[in-house]
Amino acid sequence: MAKEQVKVKWLENMAFSAEVSGHEIILDASDKVGGENRGPRPKPLMLTALAGCTGMDVVSILKKMRVEVDGFNVYVDGELTEEHPKQFSQMHVTYEFKGKNLPVEKLQKAVNLSEERYCGVSAMYRKAIGLTSEIKIIEE
The missing domain is CATH 2.20.25 (N-terminal domain of TfIIb)
Known part of the structure; x- marks a missing residue:
């Protein structure tokens, strides 16, 4: 192991x-x-870990699919509980792709593969909190 x-x-x-x-x-x-x-602070690094993990997956998968984007950002928003110990109760991932005539179905497939199969951070967080995502495309 x-x-x-x-x-x-x-x-x-x-x-x-x-x-x-x-x-x-x-x-x-x-x-x-x-x-x-x-x-x-430590807790925002949890958001960073998720963004980095899934972002690296998506870039790798898109490269294998021969999909080129002009830009790619991953935003992760986390909602903290009010009571102590303050912890994330929900995270939302926004995948932002930039480019012209991007193949939406391939972008979605890359995101799905990351979230459902490859990203260990996503898999671990999903067991403990609500995890949602969306794709945004910025035409350049």
Whole structure:
């Protein structure tokens, strides 16, 4: 079984240094709660993980389908509960494609394959929270 590990080291105050796949990410809290805003908070990184995972899948699948887009963005919105521990109750993914005469059915197929078969982050989150998505096409 494959394993992943990250190392997170406390720096000072609310700041931590995370070593992820040989890269350093500084995590910190806002100044309202004793941090210095030196880096992102942990919960938004959960949204980042989903966007990156599904985005990489979609790009890879479209490449295999020989579909070229002029631009591609993934937006993930997360709704947090009001009560503690505050956690995501819902996430919504928007896949934004830019280009001319893009084949909508192939874009949809790539997104579906990512969401239903390949993206491990999506599969894990789907077990715990509501996860929805949409595709937007910007004609250039």
